[in-house]
Amino acid sequence: MKRTIRKIAVLGSGVMGSRIACHFANIGVQVLLLDIVPKELNEEESRKNLSLESKEVRDRVVNEALQQTLKSKPSPIFENSFAERISTGNFEDDLPKIKDYDWVIEVVVEKLEIKQSLFEKVEQHRKPGTLITSNTSGIPMNLMCNGRSEDFQACFAGTHFFNPPRYLRLLEIIPGPSTKPEIVDFLMDYGDRFLGKETVLCKDTPAFIANRIGVYAIISGIHTIEQMGLGVSEVDKLTGTIIGRAKSATFRTLDVVGLDTTVNVANNLYKVLEHDESREKFRLPKSVQVLHEHGWYGDKSGKGFFHMIRHKDGRKELKEIDFKTFEYKDAEKPKFKALEGSKGIEDIKERIRFLVNFDDKAGEFYRATFYDLFRYCSFRIPEIADELYRIDQAVCAGFGWEYGPFENWDILGVKETVENMEKAGEKPAQWVYEMLEAGHHSFYKVQKGKKHYYDVESKSYKEIPGLEDFILLDTLKAANKKLWGNAGASVYDLGDEVIGLEFHTKMNSLGAEVIEGINTGISMAEKSHKGLVIGNEGANFSAGANLAMLYMYAGDQEFDEINLMIAQFQNTMMRARFSSVPVVVAPHNMALGGGCELSLHADAIQAHAELYMGLVEVGVGLIPAGGGTKEMTRRFANSIIQGDVELNRLQDTFMNIATAKVSTSAEEARGLGYLEKKDAVTLNRKRQLAEAKEKVIGLYDAGYTQPTQQTNIRVLGKTALALFEAGISGMRYGAYISEHDAKIARKLAWVMSGGDLSSPTEVSEQYLLDLEREAFLSLTGEKKTLERIHSILFKGKPLRN
Missing domain, CATH: 3.40.50.720 (NAD(P)-binding Rossmann-like Domain)
Incomplete structure (x- = not known):
């Protein structure tokens, strides 16, 4: 049916x-x-x-x-x-x-x-x-x-x-x-x-899979925390993004979810799990009992493990609970040698191995909690799941972990970890020993380009069902599908004569290596493939251009180098637009600045539903100059139909850029003009790259023809400039913007108006690119712009000066 x-x-x-x-x-x-x-x-x-x-x-x-x-x-x-x-x-x-x-x-x-x-x-x-x-x-x-x-x-x-x-x-x-x-x-x-x-x-067992494992990890972990004398901020520093888990880590998560919810689940599990070998671990730790008795449930009650005090003068003061006195104290700034030593390790798997094996209190905490969780999960098969991959899937998706328990166990090495677990008194289930004795040394492996899991019942590896519709870059790496790479980008064979370009820089910023990767990927696709997909599996598609290099050149007043750098960026964006094969970009989460500009120049976008896209360059004292200003001006001009009030529509587009407007979803990005009718949205991010690949094939099979640059973009000249100047002056007079904000806005207005033209005129894309590059270059010579870039690079927050 x-x-x-x-x-x-x-x-x-x-x-x-x-x-x-x-x-x-x-x-x-x-x-x-x-x-x-x-x-x-x-x-x-x-x-x-x-x-x-x-x-x-x-x-x-x-x-x-x-x-x-x-x-x-x-x-x-x-x-x-x-x-x-x-x-x-x-x-x-x-x-x-x-x-x-x-x-x-x-x-x-x-x-x-x-x-x-x-x-x-x-x-x-x-x-x-x-x-x-x-x-x-x-x-x-x-x-x-x-x-x-x-x-x-x-x-x-x-x-x-x-x-x-x-x-x-x-x-x-x-x-x-x-x-x-x-x-x-x-x-x-x-x-x-x-x-x-x-x-x-899931099987119809208490709390199903995710909560059974997740709540055990939390409650058992808090028992360990109390035994070791660790503090709230210390634990959240250890259990967040540094090991591939949610930014809210342990105690912040409990505050957000509500401690009462976690307590109810833990109490119910203790009540019904009479035959669970680790039932006593579900007993509430003292700290949880005390907070629960006081009604300190977290955000819903105003205080929990953390307490944010908001003073009348607007100041905020973060406090955390002291597990010894159960009074609130200043939030600590944790310091562990293990964390200091891991700062230069970008690869999350290498970092996990480093941290778990480090000889300090942090390493001791990791070993205690990891080994305990590994043991517990091994005994839950086949009770809550017949297949181990279901436990990893549920925990990762439900609690925001990058790697599940069995995946982490693989990262650390199954055999070595079992030996260490035995020494710590955390002996796993018998089937793990049987697996090792049979010569199987991992829970997962890639065979013939497909990801397999160890099946406990058959004592053999089976393909994980349901992945045939996905493109997983980790699997492609393991299957030796990499065709090219440098320090910041890699090209993979996605199959069906389509190749894919992945970024893997910090925050997936667009620096020289990524620019080289985009050009190389397009060249390879033009030579022997149907087209190119640009996408990745990082936390964010791209946080924008690499500001560090720009800051260095601007500080040394190397304006010729900056001009060359901007021109190369613009040429690369235009190459993505005017290649002889279709280029589809697959942005997800943050696609800011240069990441947004690259998307705007694709033949089509296959966006994830959670898309935070915008041209945010004004926040660092600049304007979009990788074709972003040009492209939004072009789109505005092409969208005008008879009866539209041109100036009002242009002002809306201008304000989106001037206020660094960022979408909160793919659908909102469509409303802001970043996505067009030809662009599609994927709900399940695991399907995104596969659907982007299908879009490439669809464009190719429909008879893709290389487009040509547009030369009839209507700009409004002095008429638009006058409108923009009135708005900027009003905002400045009302103290809504600073003098430097006004200067940036005037530069943006100049480009979007097409310069000081006496009447509406048709111009080319290259004309607008030259204007935006000139405006960008002039702003890099401004002290206040350098101050804004410095604040982002070294303080991690925007500066309004």
Whole structure:
């Protein structure tokens, strides 16, 4: 049976329900969001002389919840207008409407009797064959669907989203005892392709996979922290991005999620895991007990492991809990020899090996927590998952880890680590020894270009299913698919006569090595391939051009070198636009400055849904000069249709650049003009490179023809300059911008107006490129610009001077 999801009903509008509704609205689905009817009027309703029968009152709970969610930061919605896809109602008046919906998701409070009562009402109106799922973090499926009809049970499963659903990639799928296999297959595929999730199939065991492992790692880790006498900031320094985990690390994560949530999960696990060999590790550590008793849950209560004090004069003072006195003290600045020694290690795998094996307190902490987690995970197979890769997938997607437990174990070396674990009293499960005795020394390996995992039951390696639709650069590296490389970029064979260019500089900044890589990649593609994909698997696509080299040249007043550098950058961007084969760029997360400019010059963009794109050069005292100003001026001119007020439209484009406007999603980037109709959006980032490759093939097969530079770009000259000057002077007079901001804005206005032309004139792309290069060059000679660049490079924050 072919299923199409056009309309979905979400039952429960709390924190999760409203956010799940928003994410379905993000992908174009019509959503009905329902909740309970209030039992009494509030003060405002009483003043309006409303009654409990008024629709406004009856829908108050759901409407207030949705509005609160839409105002939250970060936003759960890709673009504000998408919220119009959500209609609201209440369980008493509107539940019958679900007969017309394709999928019903229950997201009410985590109490079995409440869920069962709601399901009984749902069954009265639900059309047979309709999907029915529960977003639960731990209630067994068999208990929830007990007593329901055969059809209900056949179409029922758990769909456990992690909060916030838009941003966290994990979606656990938990079949019930009678769920049809085709329903499970549909949910796994839909979550992946349409919702952009890492869909992980789970057994119906307590807390499923991610929370079972993640909460164990947190609670067991805090026991170790207390034993070692480590502080809050020390631990967060050790457990964040330095080892490939979320920036919020351990205690900041607990504050954001809410300590009460973690405590509830840990207590429930302790209660039900009677046969877990590590059950005692789920007992709450003293520090967690004390904070929980005081109601210090984190952000929701104003204080937790951290406490941000906001003074009346605007100052902020960060405090952290002292585990000895349980009073708040100044946040510490941790210092460990291991961390100091790892600063020059860019490769995350090498850094993990260095840190875990370092002989200091940090190394001791890493060994204790890593070995404990490895042991625990080994005993969870086959209890919570038959395949070890599912544990890694769930933990990485749910908690923002770059590498899961078994992947980290591989990084450290399985055999050597087992020997070290034994010495530490952390002996793993017997199957690990059997694997090693059989001559298998890793949990994963690449064979014939495909990633395989060690299957415990068959005692052999099997291909990880579902990866055939992905392009994974790590796998290509292991399969010797690299065709060319330098210190900052690599070219890979993506198959089907398409090649891919990857950046691997710090923050994927665009320096000389990357420029060489772009030109080399295009040359190789033009010679013997259908086209080129430019993309990577880093945390960000690109944070922009390499400012360090520019700062050095500007400080030495080497303006000829700067001019040459800008010209080379511009020529490279134009080469991407005017190559003889299609070039598709696949930006994700941050695509700023030069990263945005490269994207703007592609034949097409295959963007990830989470795209923070913008021309931000004004923040460092410059204007976009890699073709960015030219391109946005060209796009503006080409978009004008009869009846448009040209100056107003041009001013909007100008303000986006002058205020360094950055999109908060790919859809918002489209509204800002960075994405065009020809550009597409990928929900699941793991599919992005594969979909970019398909776009290259599609352009090639459609008869791609090398484009030519445009020579008829309409610019408005003095008319536009006068408008811009009035706005700049007004902003300066009102002290909204500094004198240097005004100078930068005037340079930008000059380029976008086409210079001091007496009337609207048609100019070429090269004409505008020359103007932007000249403006950029002049600004590099400004002291205040150098001060701004210095602040970004050496202090990591923008300067307004």
